[in-house]
Each structure stands twice: as C-alpha cells, then as structure tokens.
Amino acid sequence: MKTLKFTKMHGLGNDFMVVNAIEQDFVDPLAAPLAQWADRYRGVGFDQFLVVEKPSSDAVDFRYRIFNADGREVEQCGNGARCFARFVADKGLTNKTEILVETAKGIIVPKLLDNGLVTVNMGKPRFMPSEIPFVPAHGENEDALTHIVLVGLESVPVSCVNMGNPHAVILVDYVETAPVEHWGGAIESHEQFPERVNVGFLQVEDELSVRLRVFERGVGETQACGTGACAAVVAGVRNGLLKAGVPVRVTLPGGELFISWEEGGDVQMTGPAETVFEGELQYS
Secondary structure, rough: OOEEEEEEEEEEEEEEEEEEEEOOOOOHHHHOHHHHHHHOOOOOOOOOEEEEEEEOOOOEEEEEEEEEEOEEEEOHHHHHHHHHHHHHHOOOOOOOEEOOEOHHHHOEEEOOOOOOOOOEEEEOOOOHHHHHHOOOOOOOOOOOOOOOEOOOEEEEEEEEEOOOOOEEEEEEOOHHHHHHHHHHHHHHHOOOOOOEEEEEEEEEOOOOEEEEEEEEOOEEEEOOHHHHHHHHHHHHOOOOOOOOOEEEEEEOOOOOEEEEEEEEOOOOEEOOOOOEEEEEEEEO
C-alpha cells in the first residue's frame, strides 16, 4: 500500500485536494484512483485535484497540474491557482509573495496580499474559434462577439473565451432562474466544442457588479469558478456591458471575486484561499 499526504482547501467553496509531489513520491496522478477520492460519500470529496510539482525549467518556481473529479487532466483553474499559492507559502516551499507557476497552457503569476487574499495574473484571454476550440455555425464570422449554439430547438447566444481553458458565457436576466443544468449539460458536451467547455450564466447588475453561475466541464455546477469569473468579465467588457480596467465584483454562489481586464491586457483575479484540513490516506 502507498501512503499519500494531502491538504483539503477551497476558494469560495470550490474545493480541492492538494498534493505536494515535491516532498513525497507521487509520480503519476493518472494512475491514482482520483474519481474514488473525489466521491463526497466514500472518499475525500473535491471538485478538482491539484498537484504541486517541481518546474520543468529554472525560469519558473513551480509546476501546477489540475485534474477534474472525473479524473481528466485540465489546463487551468483560477480558484485552484489561489489555493496553490497559499499552499506553497504555508508549506514553506517558497518565501516569495509573488511566484511564477507553469501550467499546461502557459505561465500564471499568483501574488499573496497582506490582507490574506490572493491576486492572480491569469494572462491574456483568447477569442478565435481555433483557440477555444469552437466550431462556428456555417456562415458565422470567426471574430463575432457572440456565436449561436443550438440546444434542442433553442438558439443560445454564447461569448467564447479561452482563459487557459474553454468557456462559453451566456447573458441571462436572472441567474437564479437560469437553466444551468439543462443548457449547461447540453452545451458542455456540444459537438461545436470538440474539447468540451465550461458554461457560465452571467447576470449584469451594473457596470461594476455581476452575478454568475458556472457549469464546469467534467464536474457540473460548482460554488465558484475563477476562470469562469474571468471569462464572464472579459465577455461583459467586450460587449460594452462592464467597465474596463477596474475591478468588477463577481458574486458566485460561494462568495465574491474581483476581476479586472482591459482590451489587450492580462486578466487580474483577486479572492480568498482557505485551508480546511490536513489528511493522509492509503491506496494501492
């Protein structure tokens, strides 16, 4: 039997099992029973499984790997990035307040603030269909701000944003009554999204405040989604609904994030990261 030490963390209720693969032997996460550990009744329970690894080059401080509850490795997780930064600081793996972290889709720069919150430079959003990836309907312009996705007989306008992972943002009047399960489940695995997609439901309250629910790829609806909040604000700014270059408050079921972005710049995300408990398990 193998023994694995872990830390349970969350960012606004989006919860994680975090493993230090620098100071213990954990070579192949794909060979581990992640779906079993993700089970909230028979396992640890989590939305995503985060692995802290040594970097592949001296240009960065750490490598950050993310696995969904279904066991699939994914490119990015914003709430996880804040927890990652808090974890490496709390464990004494770094004494820096700003770190360079390698992900599957590029470098992110988390920064620990004096007030306990964490700001993460999430990099530049991407919009072209080939970058999402997304297959536009016949006749649609590739650079359109919104694209139409058919869900049954309904035509649903979506704004496509890649924040290191793919997002489809849908503008709704009220998030409380939005068809998150129905449209989220249908669009997540829609044939126009060949790598599947995270689906956000965005209610704009004013130019500095929004409400958001997110149906995450391979997980379902979660309490919070950091990259989803980034994608939603970016989509809102591009569509002229939100103010550019200043923090926009994003209220999710689990709490609040603050996101800022202006055309051509990097997306900045600020929010909390909390440790819940330390644990140890055995597995074969």
